[in-house]
Amino acid sequence: EAQVTQNPRYLITVTGKKLTVTCSQNMNHEYMSWYRQDPGLGLRQIYYSMNVEVTDKGDVPEGYKVSRKEKRNFPLILESPSPNQTSLYFCASSLSPPFGTENQPQHFGDGTRLSIL
C-alpha cells in the first residue's frame, strides 16, 4: 500500500532534549516536505527536499533541521526543542514538486503531535 509513514504519532518531551521525527515513503517520490499546523495559522511549510541531498527552507525553518540521505526518508530534527514548537507536524511527498508545471498533489502522513514542556 502506497503511504507516507511518520513516527512517532505522539510525543511529549521537555525543552532542550533533542528529538527526531521520522518520515518514510514507499512511492519512490522525489519531493518531500514538512509542515506544521497550528490553530488559526493553518499549515506552514518548514523544509522541503527536491531529491536526495537537496533540501531547502520553507516558510518557518527556524529551530529545525532536515536531511535527505536516501530517497525514501526525510527526518525532521529538533536539536533543542522549545515550547513554541509544540504543534501538529505533517510529512508529505509527491512524485514531483507541488509547484511548477509538473505540479503533483502531495500525499500526507498521518501527523505527529508534538508537545514540548
Add this chain to the structure above:
Amino acid sequence: AQKVTQAQTEISVVEKEDVTLDCVYETRDTTYYLFWYKQPPSGELVFLIRRNSFDEQNEISGRYSWNFQKSTSSFNFTITASQVVDSAVYFCALSEASGNTPLVFGKGTRLSVIA
C-alpha cells in the same frame, strides 16, 4: 506573493443541508494550481481535488462539487446533502507554476455536521 483566504473559520449545519466552503486566492501567476484537502478528526490530511488555472470547468464528484471562478479569484467547495462523516477541517491551497514557491494553505474551515 501568493495567499489563500478561507474567511469561514467554523461552520455548523444540520445533516442533509447543503454547505459551501469559500476559498479566495491571490496570485500574480497566470498558471497556478488550486487544491482542497480534508482533515477528519483522526488528523490525517486527505487530498480531494486539484484544479489548474486554465480549467474553469466546474467539477462534481458525488456529493462534492467545486466552483472555480477566475473573475473573482475563488475556488469554492460545496457539499450537497451533508452527512455527519463530512465533519472535518477543510483546507484550500494554492501553488504557482513559476519559481520554487511552496504550496500555500488557507487557515482552514472547520465544518461540523450535526445529526
